[in-house]
Amino acid sequence: MKRIFVALIAAIGTAVIITGAQAQQPGYPLPQPVPLPARTLENCNKQAPKMSVTRATFDRVRRTTSILAPISTLASGLAEVQLLGGRRITEFNVRIDSSRGLIRATRGIDEAQARASTALLTIRYPGDSDTRPQSLRLRAGLRASRLSSKRPTISPAGQLDVAGAITRRAKGVVRVTLEWVNGADGSITVVERLATIRAPGRWGVRSQLPQGFRDQIAARCSTVQAHVLFTGVRALNMRGEMRAFQVMPKPLP
Numbered sequence: 001m002k003r004i005f006v007a008l009i010a011a012i013g014t015a016v017i018i019t020g021a022q023a024q025q026p027g028y029p030l031p032q033p034v035p036l037p038a039r040t041l042e043n044c045n046k047q048a049p050k051m052s053v054t055r056a057t058f059d060r061v062r063r064t065t066s067i068l069a070p071i072s073t074l075a076s077g078l079a080e081v082q083l084l085g086g087r088r089i090t091e092f093n094v095r096i097d098s099s100r101g102l103i104r105a106t107r108g109i110d111e112a113q114a115r116a117s118t119a120l121l122t123i124r125y126p127g128d129s130d131t132r133p134q135s136l137r138l139r140a141g142l143r144a145s146r147l148s149s150k151r152p153t154i155s156p157a158g159q160l161d162v163a164g165a166i167t168r169r170a171k172g173v174v175r176v177t178l179e180w181v182n183g184a185d186g187s188i189t190v191v192e193r194l195a196t197i198r199a200p201g202r203w204g205v206r207s208q209l210p211q212g213f214r215d216q217i218a219a220r221c222s223t224v225q226a227h228v229l230f231t232g233v234r235a236l237n238m239r240g241e242m243r244a245f246q247v248m249p250k251p252l253p
Contacts, residue, residue: 005007010138016055017037031125041186044221048179049075049134052227052244054123065140066130069123070102070244071096075131081087083140085119096125114248115117132188136235138240139232145170149228152176155177158214163204166197169236174203175229178247181222189216222248224248 055068065083076098082092090113094105102121113119118141127133142176149164162176174195191213197206209217217224224247232240 009170010120022223043132043181043186043188044183046127046130046132047072047074048223048225048246049127050096050225050244050246051075051125051133051134051136051242053121053123053136053138053225053240055144055176056138056241058091058109058117058119058140058142060114060117060142063109063111064106065090065108065109065113065119067094067103067123069138071100071101071103071125073098073201074130074208075101075125076128078110078128080124080126081105081107081126081162082109082122083113083119084122085140086110086116090119096159104141118232118234121240136229136242137231138229139238139244140226140233141232141234141237141239143167143169143236143238145232145238145241146244147228147230149173149174149243149245150166151245152178152228152247154178154209154217154224158167158209160193160205160207160209162195162226162228163202167238168199168201168228169233170197170201170230170238171233171236174199174205174232175227175231176205177227177229178224180217180220180224180248181246182216183221186221189213215217220248220251223250 013250050072053069057066058148078093121140122137124135146167152162176193193205193207195203196204226245226247229242
């Protein structure tokens, strides 16, 4: 179902996370830690959704937006889609095609969004019984960024290497993130590195991972996934694209 309404937003794109701690008063006992079952936690038993985006574009004449986002064939259910642009928000759900591993949709938009030719696109996959949730945000637009990437590698010494290409008009950075599940407590660790786009349309990053991250990777209970993301350029009506890779397999039990 699609809902469109006027967005009156003072500040867009800023997220604030507030955390709090309960002060301990004299005479009150400290909370006791709860033991966690080893390697049986929920995240350890679920697979990565491997979502990426190959197309997020507009048709100004037909007043439509078209989205193509590959995802794991294990993923099922609905994906939530939001477009923020032209002072409008368009929201709709898309049924995941599990047989092909795709989130694919073409939806109508109003005249203001079509005229803007670009919008911030958010796709949220809530997860299911065997697949972890995932969210991504990038720019939908008229022009393709033509992002490509080699499969990232991590050497035995912990060095991350990845490089690729992009359209010569692209500016800014390509974001490379690594993600895995910590085998000790089932938490998800995400590490990000930035690769500056250099003429003519090339990018790459080489980074030594700290020992703490290397220890977590060695003790992981999941695959190590990588996402290569270019978020787009508003001034050029250039859309973002994202690629997903498995860097390291899940360890044997």
